[in-house]
Amino acid sequence: MLNIKTKNRILIFLSIFVLSIILTIFLLKTLRNNVLYFYSPSEVSKSDENSLKNNIRLGGMVKPGSVETDNNKIKFIVTDYEKEIIVIYQGTVPALFAEGKGVVAEGKLQDKKFFLAKRILAKHDENYMPPELKESMKQNVK
Amino acid sequence: MINFEILFMNGYGVYVWPSFIFTFVICLGFYLKTNKALKKLEKDFIKEAESLSKQEFENLKKQKIAKEILVSHSKN
Amino acid sequence: MIKYLNPSYIFNLTGKILSLVKFFIIPIVIVGIIFSLFLSPEDYIQGDAVRIMYVHVPAAWISLLCFGTLSLLCVINFIFKIKSMSLIFKSLAPIGLTFNIIAILTGSLWGQPTWGTWWAWDARITSMLILMFFYIAFILSYKFIKDPLNSSKICTLISLAGLINLVIIKYSVIWWSTLHQPASVNLTGETTIHISMLIPLCVMLLAFLLYSALIFLMKYRIETIRVKKKGLK
Missing domain, CATH: 2.40.50.140 (Nucleic acid-binding proteins)
Known part of the structure; x- marks a missing residue:
């Protein structure tokens, strides 16, 4: 149904998305003490x-x-x-x-x-x- | 006579009124700016459309969006 | 189905909705202001400072809603390459930014009498400020990057990062200790605002939503005419 280009773009999007979520979680874990007010x-x-x-x-x-x-x-x-x-x-x-x-x-x-x-x-x-x-x-x- | 007690709001009026006025002014300003841009763009569009040759102008009128712009602007 | 996706049909429709919104917005704004400034009761601790909430909370919600929608559209645009999507998110971003600024300003005006400070670097407020920078970056990148392919890629990246920030804004008051109070209005859980205060809040939300629709439709027309004008030459 979807052509290969579209599939590729979905893959690129998902990988960037997952990567950025993992990065954010790490960042927030290390910054935890600064995030606490x-x-x-x-x-x-x-x-x-x-x-x-x-x-x-x-x-x-x-x-x-x-x-x-x-x-x-x-x-x-x-x-x-x-x-x-x-x-x-x-x-x-x-x-x-x-x-x-x-x-x-x-x-x-x-x-x-x-x-x-x-x-x-x-x-x-x-x-x-x-x-x-x-x-x-x-x-x-x- | 306006009841100043209501406007004063037990001392909180100093914070309440500016926040409502801020919001109102920002919204109104943004609306006027957008409206001006829209009107200007419609005008420019019509100017350009009129500068086209007769043949092209007739063609343009067949396009629905262009027609809509021409009509909606002349209404105001 | 195809008929409803036709740009000329949509353009025609925006004109009709625009006049409808223009008709309804002024009475609703007036009712909202009367409700929130005079008819609603004061709060048992905050007193009249609670009235600031009626502009602060809807503004904050709409700025979040705008960013959520535009990042969703950006992703769809990135994957399926639908041209008209860019028209929509270009129209949404300035509205979101405006309401974001309003939320921060009124929040600051609320903070001084209740918390005792204009500004605090707590997680909620800081993440809201970061959202403002995301909005600004987003607007700058579609305005000033000439190459449409590059600009759409950068816009998608910014909106994606902003989407994560959006989740942080929502849960910041739950995950960490913040000065900002947790959400009072919950769609799933208990709402801790008394009904006499919830009504003005809802009216103001409706007024703000109508205003956003008004600006959005005007912006959408602007962007469409711009595209058409390019077609003339």
């Missing part, structure tokens, strides 16, 4: 001592009830439900920063338990709903 507390606690010297981003949930503010200073616990890290930050936080919500902190690890943040970003989740609905949902839970 932040590390979770468990990943941080597993990493070696060397990584403590560099600036990293730490991400997770703000543990409910852990936020303490003092003047301009804010202290809270970032958790991924396995490990926890205490984050200390000086400055204003974004409007969406809240307990029980996602957060990304940029800064340096003091040790495996303390993180000195230079910048705080709020991570938003994929849920969108009007405020009244949220209220009624809360009441239903109660």
